[in-house]
Amino acid sequence: MSSLxxxxxxxxxxxxxxxxxxxxxxxxxDDFFKTLGINSLQTLDLLTRIEQHFQIELPDYELQxxxxxxxxAERIQSxx
Amino acid sequence: MILDLRKYQSLxxxxxxxxxxxxxxxCLIEADRERENARLTYRQFKEAALPLARALQNEGFPxxxxxxxxxxxxxxxxxxxxAIFYCGGMLVPLDYKxxxxxxxxxxxxxxxxxLIVEYxxxxxxxxxxxxxxxxxxxxxxxxxxxxxxxxxxKRWEAFRGNGEPLFVARSRQDPACIVYSSGTGGSPKGxxxxxxxxxxxxxxxxxxxxxxxxxxxxSILPTNHAVDFMIGFIGPFTxxxxxxxxRTLRPEYVREAxxxxxxxxxxxxxxxxxxxxxGLRQRxxxxxxxxxGILNSLIRVNRALTRRRPNLRLSRALLGQVHAAFGxxxxxxxxxxxxxxPATLQFFYDLGIPVGNGYGCTEASTVxxxxxxxxxxxxxxxxxxxxxxxxxxxxxxxxxxxVAARGKTVMAQYLDEPEITAETIVxxxxxxxxxxxxxxxxxxxxxxxxxxxxxxxxxKNIYPEDIETVFDGLAVKEYCVFxxxxxxxxxxMVGEQLAIVVHPEAGQSITPEFAVxxxxxxxxxxNYKRVSGYVVWDRDFPLTASMKIKRGELAxxxxxxxxxxxxxxx
Numbered sequence: 001m002s003s004l005x006x007x008x009x010x011x012x013x014x015x016x017x018x019x020x021x022x023x024x025x026x027x028x029x030d031d032f033f034k035t036l037g038i039n040s041l042q043t044l045d046l047l048t049r050i051e052q053h054f055q056i057e058l059p060d061y062e063l064q065x066x067x068x069x070x071x072x073a074e075r076i077q078s079x080x
Numbered sequence: 081m082i083l084d085l086r087k088y089q090s091l092x093x094x095x096x097x098x099x100x101x102x103x104x105x106x107c108l109i110e111a112d113r114e115r116e117n118a119r120l121t122y123r124q125f126k127e128a129a130l131p132l133a134r135a136l137q138n139e140g141f142p143x144x145x146x147x148x149x150x151x152x153x154x155x156x157x158x159x160x161x162x163a164i165f166y167c168g169g170m171l172v173p174l175d176y177k178x179x180x181x182x183x184x185x186x187x188x189x190x191x192x193x194x195l196i197v198e199y200x201x202x203x204x205x206x207x208x209x210x211x212x213x214x215x216x217x218x219x220x221x222x223x224x225x226x227x228x229x230x231x232x233x234k235r236w237e238a239f240r241g242n243g244e245p246l247f248v249a250r251s252r253q254d255p256a257c258i259v260y261s262s263g264t265g266g267s268p269k270g271x272x273x274x275x276x277x278x279x280x281x282x283x284x285x286x287x288x289x290x291x292x293x294x295x296x297x298x299s300i301l302p303t304n305h306a307v308d309f310m311i312g313f314i315g316p317f318t319x320x321x322x323x324x325x326x327r328t329l330r331p332e333y334v335r336e337a338x339x340x341x342x343x344x345x346x347x348x349x350x351x352x353x354x355x356x357x358x359g360l361r362q363r364x365x366x367x368x369x370x371x372x373g374i375l376n377s378l379i380r381v382n383r384a385l386t387r388r389r390p391n392l393r394l395s396r397a398l399l400g401q402v403h404a405a406f407g408x409x410x411x412x413x414x415x416x417x418x419x420x421x422p423a424t425l426q427f428f429y430d431l432g433i434p435v436g437n438g439y440g441c442t443e444a445s446t447v448x449x450x451x452x453x454x455x456x457x458x459x460x461x462x463x464x465x466x467x468x469x470x471x472x473x474x475x476x477x478x479x480x481x482x483v484a485a486r487g488k489t490v491m492a493q494y495l496d497e498p499e500i501t502a503e504t505i506v507x508x509x510x511x512x513x514x515x516x517x518x519x520x521x522x523x524x525x526x527x528x529x530x531x532x533x534x535x536x537x538x539x540k541n542i543y544p545e546d547i548e549t550v551f552d553g554l555a556v557k558e559y560c561v562f563x564x565x566x567x568x569x570x571x572x573m574v575g576e577q578l579a580i581v582v583h584p585e586a587g588q589s590i591t592p593e594f595a596v597x598x599x600x601x602x603x604x605x606x607n608y609k610r611v612s613g614y615v616v617w618d619r620d621f622p623l624t625a626s627m628k629i630k631r632g633e634l635a636x637x638x639x640x641x642x643x644x645x646x647x648x649x650x
Contacts, residue, residue: 033607040538040607041355044330057113060328061152061200064177067607 007080008073011050015069018049028070054080082292082319085283090250090275092165094318099126102320105293109341110155112327118155122320125159133163134241136194139218143168143248146258148192148216150174150183150201153303153325156222156236158313160196168248169194171257172270173304176201180208189268190258190495193217196236199224206231252276258495259306261442262533262543270495271442273306280488281445282314284465288452289345289412289436291319296409298324298337298346301539306446307416311347331355338407347414349539350424353435357424360402360431375399383430390453395432402431412436416447417539419526419573422458429456437461439524443510444468445489449524460523465489472518473511480527480571483516484509515571526573532566532631534576536608544578547609550601555594556582558621560629561611567635568644577612579647581638583621590616599650613647 008028016023019036026035032043043063050072051058056079066072083101088094103123110118120128136147147164149171151157164171172190174183176198183205187195195216197205202221205211211231219233250256256278258270291297299312316323324341326333334352337343348356364375378398385394392411396403403410413428416438428435438450439461448470451462464470468487475481490510493501504511513531516524533543544561551559559582565572567579580598584590595614602610617638622630 031603031607039351041331041351048330048332059200060330061176065179065606067603 004073004077007054007077008070010053011069011073011076014049014053015046018046026069028073029068031067032069032072033067050076056080082286082290085279085318088279089252090165090168090254091256091278091314092162092168092247092250094279095162095165095314096247098122098317098320102293105320106322107317107320108155108158108323108325109296110325110327111333111337111341113333117327120155125162129159129162129166130245131240131242132159132236133166133245134243135239136163136167136169136241137245138241141167141169141194143250144254145169145194146172146190146192147194147196148172148174148187148190149304150176150195150197150205151222151303152176152198152327153299153301153308153312154198154327155325156196157303158317158323160220160236161313165256166245166247168250170255173257173259173309175260175302175304177302180205181210184208184210184214186260186268186270188213188215190260190270191215195219196222197233198222199228202230202233203228250275252279253492255492257309259304259309259442262541262546267497267500267545268495269497269500271491272493272495273442273445273491277445277489277491278310278314280467281310281447281465282318284467284489285311285447285450286315286319287466288450289414291316291321291345293320295319295321295344296324296341297321298326298334298341298343300326300329300334300352301347301349301417306442307347307414307440310446311345311414331359335359335405338410339405340407342407342409344409344411345414346410347416349417349537350415350420351418351537351539353413353415353420353428354424354537357427360405361427379430382432386429386432386456388455390429390432390434390456392432399432403433406433414438414450416440416461418535418537421574425456425458429458439514439526441510441512443491443504443512444485444487445491448483448485448512457521457523460519460525462524463522464524470518470524471509472516473509475517479517480515481517482530483512483514483524483526485512486510527571528565528569528573529563529576532563532635534563534565534578535573536576537574538608540608542578542609547578547605547611550604551580551598554582554597554601556588557585558583558629560621560631560634562631562635562638564612564644564647567615567638578610579613579615580611581615581617581634583617583619590614595648595650602650611650613649615642615646615648617642 012026062075099122107122107125108120147169172192220236221233222236252275255272256275257273262269297316301308382398412434414436425435436451438447440447449462471484472481473484486509515527548561561580564577564579622633
């Protein structure tokens with residue numbers, strides 16, 4: 001099983017790719033709405049990418065109230 | 081033949097007849113990604129709901145019992161709501177997107193005795209402060225995994241009673257629902273909506289946009305909101321139509337649902353409509369130049385030929401591929417909840433997909449005005465619904481003033497708030513707090529707000545009082561949150577923002593660290609509820625005798641002394 005640190009790094013890499021920003025501009029505690037300038041609908045797009053990568057199903061409610069990459073990675077980790 | 085709602089006294093009575101009238105028609109489809117979780121006919125819906133109603137009555141369910149639902153859009157929401165109405169109960173639909181603490185607060189305020197909730201939401205409530213003080217006497221939890229600790233709650237799926245439940249009649253003036261329009265932080269505003277409010281609204285809406293057996297409505301707005309409750313439940317059900325629920329709202333699954341389920345209508349918020357537009361424009365741009373040119377010509381022809389009114393058959397013939405992407409059966413989209421750019425509405429109209437742009441509020445059951453496409457007007461929010469009167473209070477030289485509405489869909493009151501009710505409903509007129517103008521053809525145009533609140537692009541209403549508590553203990557003498565457009569009126573309904581006004585202690589200077597502290601507190605709020613900047617104010621706030629801030633007076637003082645450049649962005 002991947003560690004939380006690895007999962008967090010993977011999430012940051014996927015977000016950087018998906019939203020076309022340099023990976024080094026993103027860190028685990030970033031508020032992704034602010035850093036990426038995205039709305040909640042756009043975060044759903046990222047969720048699909050994450051599901052495909054980790055081969056898990058993440059219900060939409062798992063993202064509710066989540067606004068930083070670290071918490072998102074924790075939610076993924078609990079389903080790996 | 082749809083039900084003649086004039087002869088019904090209550091939602092329970094109308095729904096009961098609907099279930100009898102179309103027993104073999106599909107009323108509900110619930111899908112999750114590629115899977116279909118449920119497909120129910122009206123008969124099967126009844127068979128699912130009545131044993132639940134019987135079990136509720138076995139537990140003691142006198143008429144008027146308040147029962148709350150906290151669930152995402154799914155079949156069990158509607159089944160539970162019907163069981164509550166069948167027993168003569170009063171439904172309290174709560175927003176599943178609120179925090180557990182907010183949900184607990186509203187459960188207490190509504191005095192709900194029964195709660196029906198999804199497992200993942202219940203799990204969060206059980207961990208929240210205030211859980212021990214929850215006053216509900218019965219909690220039913222859906223979809224709980226085997227062996228899960230339910231903290232004394234019962235499993236919805238196993239909660240069934242034997243024998244026929246007793247149908248409990250209600251009158252038109254009895255409350256049907258308590259729907260919260262705001263107040264998770266300040267004073268909760270629970271709109272008490274009667275059976276008559278809903279029956280009248282349903283008649284008006286289905287007269288403009290008819291449903292019938294075979295129509296499929298895609299329900300993606302939360303069912304707890306007045307709009308989806310009406311157009312995604314009561315409307316289709318009283319006409320023998322079907323509702324399609326999706327357990328995920330990822331754009332790719334929503335797009336797929338149009339085709340798979342041959343959707344007829346859908347309501348959405350401007351952000352989602354904009355997203356659909358973006359996707360379509362991108363696909364058009366990717367076409368080879370020649371095909372793009374043909375498509376543009378066809379769009380121009382369609383526009384010219386549908387100038388007076390939509391012509392679905394013609395549009396589908398001209399622009400078949402576009403319509404095929406939406407399943408080929410789409411008749412109209414509805415949009416509301418926030419400002420929609422006219423260009424976006426026109427874009428869809430030109431493709432032969434009319435978007436009914438509407439305006440309303442929970443206090444008026446949901447819709448006040450709606451575009452009727454006779455002709456299409458992208459620059460307005462349509463005409464008053466049949467039976468609804470709209471007037472502009474104290475119009476200025478340009479005819480712009482506060483929008484007021486009167487009709488049988490206006491709520492009875494705010495729950496336990498007679499003073500606020502009296503300020504809001506004056507001589508039968510509901511004062512909306514929105515600024516608008518009626519044009520010469522009877523269409524309403526909106527120009528901003530008079531009230532201290534903002535609406536996000538996603539249609540979320542944010543009231544400063546509801547978010548202020550997150551700043552409790554901020555190291556200043558006093559603070560107050562305002563909508564920037566309330567401090568400095570602007571004739572726009574886009575890009576609305578909140579700002580916190582801080583009054584430092586004598587000799588205190590506002591340092592960069594202070595801004596960081598505001599930012600940290602801000603992050604405890606959901607992203608769309610955050611303040612965008614702060615304003616430093618050097619005078620004492622005007623207070624009432626009970627030491628509450630006189631917001632209107634303070635706003636006036638700030639307006640006189642400062643302009644928008646005083647807002648320091650966070």
